[in-house]
Every structure is written in C-alpha cells, then in structure tokens.
Amino acid sequence: MYEEIKTACLYLRYSSSNQTEQSIEGQMHVCQDFCKRHNIRIVEMYIDRATSASKDIEKRVEFLKMIKDSEKGNFNAVIVYKLDRFARSRYDSATYKYRLKRNGVQLISATENITQDPEGIILESVLEGMAEFYSAELSQKINRGMRESAMKHNSIGGAIPLGYKTVDKKLVIDETTAPIVREAFQMYADGESVAEICRTFNNRGYKTSKGTRFGKSSFTKIFRNEKYIGVYKYHDYRAEDVIPPIIDKDLWDRVQVRVGKIKKAPARNKARHTYLLTGKLFCGHCGSAMNADGNSQGYLYYRCYGKKNLDKQCNKRNMEKNLIERLVAQDAMSFLTDEYIEKIATIACDRNKQEIESDSPIPVIRDRIRQVDVSLNNLLKAIETGSAPDMLVKRMGELETEKKDMEVQLKKEMAHQVYIDKEQVIFWLEKFREGDINDEEFCQTVIDLFVNSVTVWDEPDDKFKITIAYNLTSIPQKTYRLSKDGRLSDYASNTP
Structure with missing residues (x-):
C-alpha cells in the first residue's frame, strides 16, 4: 500500500503538561518501526510540545514549518502516530491535508486503518473542497484591497529585499546593506560563481535580510528581483522607476545573461503524476491494493501489490491509469443530480x-x-x-x-x-456540474466525494470486470465490463 512512499517526515505532538517527553519518545518509536517495515526513509522530524491540535494552530510552530517545508519536495509523506496528532478539528485537518496533497505529500497514520466510514469520508471531502473554494473566494476580496495599495506603490507585506527598508509604507534604500547587493551583482557579472560569492559574504559576516547566513538560494532570489532596478510588481500590475534602484540597468542585464543560462539547464527531477485512485483501487483476484507504477517509456498504470507478495503470487494484469480513472470519474459525475x-x-x-x-x-x-x-x-x-x-x-x-x-x-x-x-x-456541489472531465483536480474531488472503492478482475479477451462501491450507502454497487480500448459492454448494471 505504501510502496510508492520513499521518504517521509515524522510529526510528533503532545498537548498538555500531564503528558511527558516519554509520550513523544513512544510516538517516535512506533512511527520509526512503521517506516522500517515499509522501507520508508525518514528525512526530518517536527515536534510540538504541550500544544493543542484543535485551537491556536498558529502556536504549533513546528507543524506550520512542516506544512511550509512540504513545498520543497524533500519528503513524500507525513507520518503521525494517530491522526488526532495532526489535527482534531476536521476543518483544520481538511485544510492542511489539502495543502499537503497539492505539494504531492500524503498523510499517513502509523497506528490506524486509513479506511474511514462513508459519512466521515463524505464530510472530509466536502470540507476539503469547500476550504479550497471559499479560500479562493476570500483571496479575491483580499486581492482587491491589496491591489489598491499596489497602485499607490506601497509595500504590501512579505519579506523586504536586502538593501531596502520601509518608510511610510514605501521602499527606500538602506545604505547599510545596499552595498552588499551591489557587490553581489558585480561579482556575479564578472564571472564569480554563486558558491564563491556565498563563501566570501559568510566569511565577512554579511547577513541576509532575515539575519541568517547566505546560501545559494539567497542569490537566486536576489539576482531575479526587479525591485533592484526600480520595478514594482503585483500580480499583473507592473510599474517602472517607482522604487529607488540599487543597481543600474546595464549591470542587471549582464547578470540576467548568466541567470538565463542557469534557468535553461535541464530539469533533474521527473514530473510527478497524480494517481486519482490511490488507496481506492483493489485487485479482485487476491484482494491486494493496486498501486501507482510506470515505466521509462511514459506508460502509466496501476499494478497489483500481490505480484510482489510471495504469499499471494498474483498474476493480475496491469491496469492503464487513464483508462480506469476516466471510467470512474465519468461514473462519479453521473451522481451530480439534485437528489x-x-x-x-x-x-x-x-x-x-x-x-x-x-x-x-x-x-x-x-x-x-x-x-x-x-x-x-x-x-x-x-x-x-x-x-x-x-x-x-x-x-x-x-x-x-x-x-x-x-x-x-x-x-x-x-x-x-x-x-x-x-x-x-449545495451551492458548492452545484458548481461541479460545470466540471471538466479532463481536469485532474476536478476529477479527484468528485471521485473522493462519491467513490469508496473500485475492484478490478481480469477477464478473457483482454477485458476487465470493474465493480464500484460508493460512499453513499444508498447507492447500489455498479459493475462494468471494460475493454482495453475503453469500450463498455455486457454488465454495465447495478449489483445488489
């Protein structure tokens, strides 16, 4: 079930002074044993002590740091002792699980069965989807106010770039740190490497805008920040010569030539693919989960885990990813009725x-x-x-x-x-009637909302028998027969 998870972080928490450090150690041992059993490498641990999971989420410093770090792609999963260590509020759980999912990170409990009752799954899917929808609505309202400030060329929050400070909401040059910026641009334009500039600045005791030592990523941001030539940007709004420039345009252009070469370097990491039926697709022959897989030629499919299990030795054929996902998504969309x-x-x-x-x-x-x-x-x-x-x-x-x-x-x-x-x-769900079957995020939400499990059997003539069970227990299972070219035949009927 977890064979696609290669790296993970541990999130450990205890919530009151009545619990001791031993609580953290106990959680840690269980999570470490879980990772060892599933061959998952632990790359980081985040620990919050004496903090509640249901209130004052901003006080859970390590938790918020973990959510932010999930954007870096250093781990595939967050392992917790129990799901209530992550969040007791379903609203918080849905919100932060959604952020992890957007970053390609899965939340896993080391002690609990991931399967939930259908009503709980429905609630979690609704909360997760609505959190995203209304967050987008809220951001539009916030953006209107931010845009008004931007039109006045005011500083609207966020980190102040090295070399500047704010006076009356405007960016002005900080003459104590601006020379560091000028020197960095000049050294890079003259051919020095980022690593060499980093060593030089750290040896001199220079600090970043956050007061920390310089790293290579520090200069990536500096060398691409158009504020240093007087450009103010907010989304699609752009104004030149409204911020006092720290360097001239000629030096900027020379640096961009080198930055451009770096930018065009081939990507090292392969693109990630979203498998919409992860945790929901099962082999009808041996009962094992069917997990995401693919080959170097770009063929993406689900593979029965029983093929690797010596006790089961299953011969189930691989199932093409797009073929099965499209069928299940179309089936789920059929339930977007008023009833x-x-x-x-x-x-x-x-x-x-x-x-x-x-x-x-x-x-x-x-x-x-x-x-x-x-x-x-x-x-x-x-x-x-x-x-x-x-x-x-x-x-x-x-x-x-x-x-x-x-x-x-x-x-x-x-x-x-x-x-x-x-x-x-109801308003949110009705919006889904306008959904696009080719939109993976839309399909994922609809599948999570309606589909509980999908079971697949091999049949003669390269056909598959597919049974879908639903979170709404009032809906009877449906069974389809599917050919490799996507055609449906025979069954396509309800199963009592």
Whole structure:
C-alpha cells in the first residue's frame, strides 16, 4: 500500500503538561518501526510540545514549518502516530491535508486503518473542497484591497529585499546593506560563481535580510528581483522607476545573461503524476491494493501489490491509469443530480454537527444552562406564591450569575467550532456540474466525494470486470465490463 512512499517526515505532538517527553519518545518509536517495515526513509522530524491540535494552530510552530517545508519536495509523506496528532478539528485537518496533497505529500497514520466510514469520508471531502473554494473566494476580496495599495506603490507585506527598508509604507534604500547587493551583482557579472560569492559574504559576516547566513538560494532570489532596478510588481500590475534602484540597468542585464543560462539547464527531477485512485483501487483476484507504477517509456498504470507478495503470487494484469480513472470519474459525475447533492449536503452537515457535539464541551454547557433554567423557573414559582425568604432570592441571584457565565463560555466554545451551512454545500456541489472531465483536480474531488472503492478482475479477451462501491450507502454497487480500448459492454448494471 505504501510502496510508492520513499521518504517521509515524522510529526510528533503532545498537548498538555500531564503528558511527558516519554509520550513523544513512544510516538517516535512506533512511527520509526512503521517506516522500517515499509522501507520508508525518514528525512526530518517536527515536534510540538504541550500544544493543542484543535485551537491556536498558529502556536504549533513546528507543524506550520512542516506544512511550509512540504513545498520543497524533500519528503513524500507525513507520518503521525494517530491522526488526532495532526489535527482534531476536521476543518483544520481538511485544510492542511489539502495543502499537503497539492505539494504531492500524503498523510499517513502509523497506528490506524486509513479506511474511514462513508459519512466521515463524505464530510472530509466536502470540507476539503469547500476550504479550497471559499479560500479562493476570500483571496479575491483580499486581492482587491491589496491591489489598491499596489497602485499607490506601497509595500504590501512579505519579506523586504536586502538593501531596502520601509518608510511610510514605501521602499527606500538602506545604505547599510545596499552595498552588499551591489557587490553581489558585480561579482556575479564578472564571472564569480554563486558558491564563491556565498563563501566570501559568510566569511565577512554579511547577513541576509532575515539575519541568517547566505546560501545559494539567497542569490537566486536576489539576482531575479526587479525591485533592484526600480520595478514594482503585483500580480499583473507592473510599474517602472517607482522604487529607488540599487543597481543600474546595464549591470542587471549582464547578470540576467548568466541567470538565463542557469534557468535553461535541464530539469533533474521527473514530473510527478497524480494517481486519482490511490488507496481506492483493489485487485479482485487476491484482494491486494493496486498501486501507482510506470515505466521509462511514459506508460502509466496501476499494478497489483500481490505480484510482489510471495504469499499471494498474483498474476493480475496491469491496469492503464487513464483508462480506469476516466471510467470512474465519468461514473462519479453521473451522481451530480439534485437528489444526490441534497443527500450529500445533509450527510455532511449532520456529521459535522455530530462530531462537534461529541468532541467539544458544548453539549455539557447547554445541558447545564437548561438545568439552571429549570431551577430558576421553580424558584420563580415559589416567589409568585408569596414564599420568598431571603435564601431563595439569594439562590436565584447565584443561578442567574451562573447562567450568564455559562452563556459566555458557550459563546467562546461556539466561536472555536466550524458549522458548515447546508445551502453553502449545495451551492458548492452545484458548481461541479460545470466540471471538466479532463481536469485532474476536478476529477479527484468528485471521485473522493462519491467513490469508496473500485475492484478490478481480469477477464478473457483482454477485458476487465470493474465493480464500484460508493460512499453513499444508498447507492447500489455498479459493475462494468471494460475493454482495453475503453469500450463498455455486457454488465454495465447495478449489483445488489
């Protein structure tokens, strides 16, 4: 199941002072054993101590560093002891799992079965997709405000380039560090290597804009930053001669000649391919998972893991990637009807509420408020009958104070929870009717939402028998017969 995972990082966390360093060591040993069993090389460990997984995500410094580092392509997976070490909130889990997935990184629990119940899978798929959709919507609103600042040529956040500082929101030359930039450009234009410039600057004690030692990547950014010749850019907006330049255009052009040669060097890493059925495709003959594979000629396919398992010795034929993925994606798209969209939205919202109610103190607080209301009503009835000794009046005041405190606590707890709105889910799902079968991201989302598993058998005449099971348990399985050229025949019917 994990044979395509070659490198991984470990993320370890304990959440309170009641837990000890031994908790981290125990998690580490389990995760290390898991990696050893599956021949996965550990390249990094990220450890957060005494931090919660459900609140104040910004305090989990190592967690956020891991998410950022996933962009570098140094590891294929994040291994956690249990999924709740990653995040207890499904909203946070979906958001950050989506970022990992976009970077080609898989989240794996060392102790739990990855398979989830259908309702949980539906909720996670909805949250993950909506997080992306509404994040894009929000970014558009933010960008409008940012663009207004950009039109004024103001600094709009982010790292300030070495050699500059900000005064009244404008970039101005910092004469203490600008000479470092000029020297770097001049040395590179004169033929010095980046490695030599790096050694020279570090030996002199020069620091980057972040106050750290120089590395080769530092100069990649410097030599391509047009701010140094007075150019202001924000997305598609570009204005020249609006920032005080640190170097002249002639020196810039000489450096770009060398940068251009580097830029044209052939890529060392092969392009990654997205296998849409990873974790969902199984061999009907031996029951093993069918994993992503390919050859040097660019043929991409799924291969039965039982072929490598000495106990199973399966002879299942390889399954062409595009052939099986297209069939499953088209099948999943057939469920984008009003009826099924309503069902998906109802299941997602009900499960979302259920998880919040079971994982938070909200039900206990509400129950206590109800109890206080009953007590207050009883005391009020006693007062109305004329029996109102000072003790009853005092008790009523205490209960009213307690109720107010509990209501404040309830409001705080509610603010930490994310209840999804059914109408928003329906609106988001209806957008998928306009989806493109050739768009891999769209197909991945629809498959994750509807498809639970796909099982494939070999049949005579190079045909395949394919059975699809769904996350919506009210939908009966479907079975298809598929030829190597993509034609469907015979079965193409529901299986009870």
